[in-house]
Amino acid sequence: MTEEDTREARAGAPTTGRAALDQRRILEAAVRFIDEHGLRELTMRRLGAYLDVEAMALYRHVPGREALLDGVVETVVDELFGDPDVHLEAHAGWVDYLQRLAHGLRRIALAHPEVFPLVATRPPAAPWIRPPLRSLRWIESMLHVMTSAGFSDEAAAAAYRAFSSFLLGHLLLEVSAHGVETGPVEEPDVSPVGDLSAYPIVRRMEPHLAQDVAAQDFEEALEALLDRVALLLPPRSRLRRATDHE
Numbered sequence: 001m002t003e004e005d006t007r008e009a010r011a012g013a014p015t016t017g018r019a020a021l022d023q024r025r026i027l028e029a030a031v032r033f034i035d036e037h038g039l040r041e042l043t044m045r046r047l048g049a050y051l052d053v054e055a056m057a058l059y060r061h062v063p064g065r066e067a068l069l070d071g072v073v074e075t076v077v078d079e080l081f082g083d084p085d086v087h088l089e090a091h092a093g094w095v096d097y098l099q100r101l102a103h104g105l106r107r108i109a110l111a112h113p114e115v116f117p118l119v120a121t122r123p124p125a126a127p128w129i130r131p132p133l134r135s136l137r138w139i140e141s142m143l144h145v146m147t148s149a150g151f152s153d154e155a156a157a158a159a160y161r162a163f164s165s166f167l168l169g170h171l172l173l174e175v176s177a178h179g180v181e182t183g184p185v186e187e188p189d190v191s192p193v194g195d196l197s198a199y200p201i202v203r204r205m206e207p208h209l210a211q212d213v214a215a216q217d218f219e220e221a222l223e224a225l226l227d228r229v230a231l232l233l234p235p236r237s238r239l240r241r242a243t244d245h246e
Contacts, residue, residue: 035114039118
């Protein structure tokens with residue numbers, strides 16, 4: 001690197017023959033870096049070297065590592081918007097909508113197994129923003145679909161929690177089977193969620209979303225699982241299970 005190139009990199013300006021450095025390019029590079037090297041290897045210095053610029057050039061577009069990790073999560077989740085099989089609207093009903101959304105999130109997890117634990121474990125801006133669907137726009141979309149289908153606000157919030165819990169547990173297990181570390185890397189600083197005026201359904205349903213019903217959700221999910229497992233039994237034994245359950 002020439003002295004002039006070095007000055008340009010430190011200033012955050014593009015060097016000859018390179019794409020202009022901006023936030024989007026930095027975040028996309030960070031996702032690729034994690035895909036290739038793992039989350040624990042990511043530092044601002046290493047990412048700068050990966051982009052062939054000085055680390056200080058990154059700070060013109062990303063305030064620091066915390067903002068970088070938040071941006072990585074947002075960048076990966078936003079891949080849903082480019083998935084042709086996932087729709088913001090329920091064109092074929094709420095079941096089809098949730099199936100498409102679930103498969104889209106699974107494709108993201110499998111495409112970025114080293115990034116997905118960050119999506120899963122990084123504390124959200126509000127406790128009711130549940131991974132892996134960590135986008136206010138997608139949460140608004142899902143709640144709109146469910147309430148438009150006839151679910152009450154309370155039932156739609158319960159569906160959102162159950163959907164998130166199922167996906168989070170299943171996908172974390174799936175990526176960990178590939179040898180990916182699933183524990184959090186560090187304790188981050190968490191900024192509170194911002195203005196919700198663009199998400200009227202989320203704002204209206206915030207009391208339901210924030211309600212602590214973890215024990216009830218666990219019991220209901222467990223019973224649903226046991227009922228599903230019971231279907232593996234011969235019909236006569238299933239009847240016995242139903243009687244015992246009563």
